[in-house]
Amino acid sequence: MTETVPDTVLECRNLSRRFDVGGMWRGQARSLRAVDDVSVSVRRGEILAIVGESGCGKTTMSRMVLGLLEPTDGSIVIEGQPLAEIDRMRMSRSLQPVFQDPYSSLNPRHTVAQIIGMPLDVHRIGTSAERKARVRDMMKEVGLPGRFAHTYPGQLSGGQRQRVAIARALAVNPRILICDEPTSALDVSVQAQILNLLLDLRERLGLTYIFISHDLSVVQFVADRVAVMYMGRIVEAGETAEVTRRPRHPYTQALMRAVLTPEPGLGLPDLQLQAGFADPFNPPPGCHFHPRCAQAMERCRVEAPIRLHDDHGDVECHLYGNGGQRKL
């Protein structure tokens, strides 16, 4: 995943972000590696999912990609240009976010038309009439009836609000959407509507998505490729079909087992996880996952695994490769 493919639209190179906490008045200064040496690339028209549980660094990743947070180390390259060299206005025309909570991400005092038109105003795109037409088009694009133009978010359902958020993101005609848990606040029947919409839009508009989620069943359905994060590191990555059919990292295996498919009679799965818990401020030596790993060996407790890259994808685990062969 590290080599640059010609149609790569977004690339993170050895991206890290550290947060320093405390130390000012009381308590010891501690530092948290929210994202730790992450390299990943996204190809044009692709949906790359970043999966992991809370605190694994997936949202920190998305905030860095959106330019909302400076990386401590490493770089982000968007369409061939380092993010650090692109000015905010230009960047936001190629990259737009869709956030998790459509209740807090829309201004309650603006009408739907104002919300969707705001990016056009900010970017001074078109005349007033053109902007109005664009807002109408966008509403149609996301399946919002025109009569909603002058309603307020408070009058809309969760699914309708998320449609507004998507229309707003699309207004400036971006090429990449960063969707951070776009459906986890929604009911399942509405989740299906929004996932279908995102898939349709990708096809119609040739969009590229970074899709952040904790739900592997959703990821399995929408994503072309998936990167699994644990404590700031990508522990496994590859084609979704490959990773979900044959998960290699014990953490990915546990995540797959934790998907509760609606099959009565199966009972609850055995995740094969140990009770261990790692303090993110003081990650365990060796592989960060070893306190929870049922397959941990002596080596896992002392030596950090190196990323193995082969035909099946990437994995960072001592169980694979001839004793963790170094390969980049």
Place this chain on the structure above:
Amino acid sequence: MSVSPLLAVEDLSVRIPLAAGELNAVSNVSFSVMRGETLCFVGESGCGKTMTSLAVLRLLPKAARFSAKRVLFEDRDVTAANERGMARLRGKRIGMIFQDPMTSMNPVYTIGNQLEEVYLRHMPGSRRQARERAEYLLSRVGIMSPRLRLAQYPHELSGGLRQRMMIAMALICEPTLIIADEPTTALDVTVQVQILQLLVSLQREFGAALILITHSLGVVARVADRVAVMYGGRIVETGPTEAIFAQPRHPYTHGLLACLPSGQQHDRHARLQAIPGTVPSLIGETRGCEFRSRCPQARAGCAADIPVSTAEDGHLYRCVLPPGAIPPPQSAIRAGAA
């Protein structure tokens, strides 16, 4: 079936007066739970599943109006029980677990204080016995070094630990019924499975019945003996879990199962079978099937009162469609975009 159910609820309704009119949060809901059984209420937000459980506990918002033909708990009619009578049941005979442990615990008391309080309130015994009992339960819910944890405050624990705490608190007086409202929704996926495992194994050990409220059909399939699917304040379908999952008889249940992405291999052109539209308003007089505005098979008869029917496998449903009108929920992928 001569054994009487632990809890039997008949014609329970909850109405909430609002400025815009009366909200029919729960309409004529009837169900029962046997000892040791797990009943799941499943449905989307606003379907009335939480209100139903709060009505049983009589913990409804002040403005809400509660009515029921009968609520029998342990063979006693508690329909007309007063606040003191209910307070004696809650926490003692009926344990409660809520979705967000942070807001259902008092942040200024230690965990030990809160656990002991429940015990001391309902059981005869000294503070020392209460402490011992609290310690025992914390170890039972898989909390390591319980003595240390008892001295901590809720904010010092992770979400998973807090939910374990809630379970310990619900079980401290050995209730015969546990009501758990979305106990794992706020948790990470791996922690969710672990908490459910714990809940189910303790329920078995204590021989308690469990009413589990959830929006996840995956959770229902894996833990429920029986399920009640709610929509628009009514139970639209109820019966043994396997029967309902094998052949739903209400289009809403079918829609819920069909719109899940789980288990589908990635295919760029596949789409999910979404249920169109949104949940209807429950304000004012409602008649007929609440789902008819979103139902692909709605017909004229749906606007009238819908009688409860019995399927061949014995499960109950509230729909006028003939048997065979709803396919088994396998063909979940609709190929290509519409």
